[in-house]
Amino acid sequence: xxxxxxxxxxxxxxxxxxxxxxxxxxxxxxxxxxxxxxxxxxxxxxxxxxxxxxxxxxxxxxxxxxxxxxxxxxxxxxxxxxxxxxxxxxxxxxxxxxxxxxxxxxxxxxxxxxxxxxxxxxxxxxxxxxxxxxxxxxxxxxxxxxxxxxxxxxxxxxxxxxxxxxxxxxxxxxxxxxxxxxxxxxxxxxxxxxxxxxxxxxxxxxxxxxxxxxxxxxxxxxxxxxxxxxxxxxxxxxxxxxxxxxxxxxxxxxxxxxxxxxxxxxxxxxxxxxxxxxxxxxxxxxxxxxxxxxxxxxxxxxxxxxxxxxxxxxxxxxxxxxxxx
Ligand SMILES: C[S@@+](CC[C@H](N)C(=O)[O-])C[C@H]1O[C@@H](n2cnc3c(N)ncnc32)[C@H](O)[C@@H]1O
Numbered sequence: 001x002x003x004x005x006x007x008x009x010x011x012x013x014x015x016x017x018x019x020x021x022x023x024x025x026x027x028x029x030x031x032x033x034x035x036x037x038x039x040x041x042x043x044x045x046x047x048x049x050x051x052x053x054x055x056x057x058x059x060x061x062x063x064x065x066x067x068x069x070x071x072x073x074x075x076x077x078x079x080x081x082x083x084x085x086x087x088x089x090x091x092x093x094x095x096x097x098x099x100x101x102x103x104x105x106x107x108x109x110x111x112x113x114x115x116x117x118x119x120x121x122x123x124x125x126x127x128x129x130x131x132x133x134x135x136x137x138x139x140x141x142x143x144x145x146x147x148x149x150x151x152x153x154x155x156x157x158x159x160x161x162x163x164x165x166x167x168x169x170x171x172x173x174x175x176x177x178x179x180x181x182x183x184x185x186x187x188x189x190x191x192x193x194x195x196x197x198x199x200x201x202x203x204x205x206x207x208x209x210x211x212x213x214x215x216x217x218x219x220x221x222x223x224x225x226x227x228x229x230x231x232x233x234x235x236x237x238x239x240x241x242x243x244x245x246x247x248x249x250x251x252x253x254x255x256x257x258x259x260x261x262x263x264x265x266x267x268x269x270x271x272x273x274x275x276x277x278x279x280x281x282x283x284x285x286x287x288x289x290x291x292x293x294x295x296x297x298x299x300x301x302x303x304x305x306x307x308x309x310x311x312x313x314x315x316x317x318x319x320x321x322x323x324x325x
Contacts, residue, residue, distance in 0.1 A: 005073070056268075057252070057273040062279070062280075066107035066111050068277055073116065076120065077121070077124070077272075078115075078116065078121075080256055081234055081257060083232075084101065084131065087133070112256065113150050113151045113194060120198075120199040124242040125147075127139050129159075130183070132183065140157070144190060152194060155191040157218065158189040158220055159220070162222075162223060163185075163222070191246070204248060205244060205245070214245065222238075230259055230260035233259055234262055239255075239266040243266055249272065250272065253272040257277075258283055258284065260283065265294050268290075274287075
């Protein structure tokens with residue numbers, strides 16, 4: 001790890017049990033239930049030692065993903081989904097077309113490579129399998145090629161089945177081979193790394209998660225989600241799986257396209273240090289608020305497990321009283 005990284009990782013490792021999943025809600029009213037198909041994410045928090053977790057090393061930046069204000073080599077895991085040039089109404093607009101997208105993606109991937117830990121940094125990038133706006137394009141295949149061109153090493157290709165098979169009506173030429181359309185109702189989670197895939201660290205993953213997600217399980221099945229306040233979010237299940245599988249407690253987990261903050265909130269909930277960025281200042285503010293709320297929920301849960309007259313009692317009480325405000 002580069003010397004300039006330095007967040008309070010040891011504190012977070014101690015402060016969060018490895019499987020402290022909760023259903024404490026999204027910033028927009030708790031509509032998104034975490035781990036609907038992941039029972040291993042719902043076990044109760046274990047008693048843990050109390051620290052001042054609000055000094056966590058989290059950071060929140062309004063920035064373009066091609067020029068992040070983050071130091072070299074400090075991020076352990078990146079999880080995110082960029083814009084796809086599909087005319088999504090982001091603040092500031094979407095990338096205009098596929099050619100421009102390939103150019104932008106190259107710059108983003110190079111910047112993500114810079115901030116990733118040179119010895120073990122990992123990237124989980126959610127992109128479509130393909131697209132058909134103004135021409136059919138093999139988005140995932142192109143993304144792999146570009147990622148490798150800027151230094152990332154390819155590890156695996158997870159297929160996310162969004163359980164939408166049969167919903168589409170755009171089948172092309174009716175009853176004819178003239179120009180049929182065949183579109184797989186899936187997206188990709190492309191997994192890359194820098195340095196070595198192997199990392200040393202504790203066996204801190206819930207055993208059920210390892211059983212369920214690893215091995216020949218590169219086909220993930222869970223529904224997508226929508227949010228009236230945020231275009232193109234992914235569901236909590238996606239970062240829940242990626243962060244659980246590909247990072248250790250206390251790691252720096254970053255999302256440079258943080259959107260409504262799905263990755264940031266889940267990473268905080270799982271006891272990771274959160275680095276979040278987005279071009280849209282409103283997204284960054286929402287991310288800070290949701291992460292803060294997750295941290296405070298954890299403090300409150302730990303408070304419940306404290307002995308009646310713990311020495312830490314006085315330290316925590318003011319923070320706990322703010323939960324739910
Ligand atoms: C697909 S959304 C991310 C959604 C996120 N995964 C979630 O669950 O909310 C893409 C995000 O990238 C942001 N964005 C677009 N262009 C960007 C750029 N050049 N640099 C950084 N962020 C950008 C948008 O503002 C949007 O919030």
